[in-house]
Amino acid sequence: MAPEIEDTDALRLWHDVCLDMVHGNEPELNNRQTAILLTIYLEPPPHSVRDLAEKLGVTKPVITRALDTMGQMGLVSRRRDEADRRVLRIQRTLEGSLYLEKLSDAVRLHLKEHVH
Numbered sequence: 001m002a003p004e005i006e007d008t009d010a011l012r013l014w015h016d017v018c019l020d021m022v023h024g025n026e027p028e029l030n031n032r033q034t035a036i037l038l039t040i041y042l043e044p045p046p047h048s049v050r051d052l053a054e055k056l057g058v059t060k061p062v063i064t065r066a067l068d069t070m071g072q073m074g075l076v077s078r079r080r081d082e083a084d085r086r087v088l089r090i091q092r093t094l095e096g097s098l099y100l101e102k103l104s105d106a107v108r109l110h111l112k113e114h115v116h
Contacts, residue, residue, distance in 0.1 A: 009114040016113070020106040026099055027073040032058070033066045037075060040090055041100055046081075047090040075099055 005013070022028065029037065039055055040047050049067070053060045067090060070076045075096035081087040 005111075005115055013107075013110050013114045016110040017103070017106045020110075021103065024102065026102060027075065029070070029075075032056075032062070033070060036063065036066050037070060037096060037100065040076060041092055041096065045089070045091070048081075048087050049090070050087075052090065070096070 035056060036052060039052060043055075049060050049063045052063045056063070067076060067078065071078065073095070074093055077091045077093055078088045079091060081089050
């Protein structure tokens with residue numbers, strides 16, 4: 001069961017986590033990129049541009065642009081599907097795992113501060 005948290009505390013928690021990420025040396029992702037990255041890491045693979053677009057309710061070009069940016073940052077990689085060479089599979093990377101580990105640490109740290 002999730003801890004009970006007031007509205008203002010929830011917003012302050014999100015604020016504090018965002019500030020940690022801004023003040024850190026981590027790549028800065030926008031909300032859409034973060035949602036895509038979390039989907040790739042929290043849901044079991046395989047992932048394709050089409051699958052991600054459907055899950056997130058956005059267009060394939062939106063996913064492609066986000067993946068281009070995150071790929072340059074080393075947070076994800078792409079490879080051709082062996083069974084269907086037309087499909088690009090999105091893969092997790094060590095850098096992406098470490099990024100999300102730090103994000104998770106920040107959430108846990110600030111959650112403890114905001115739960116009464």
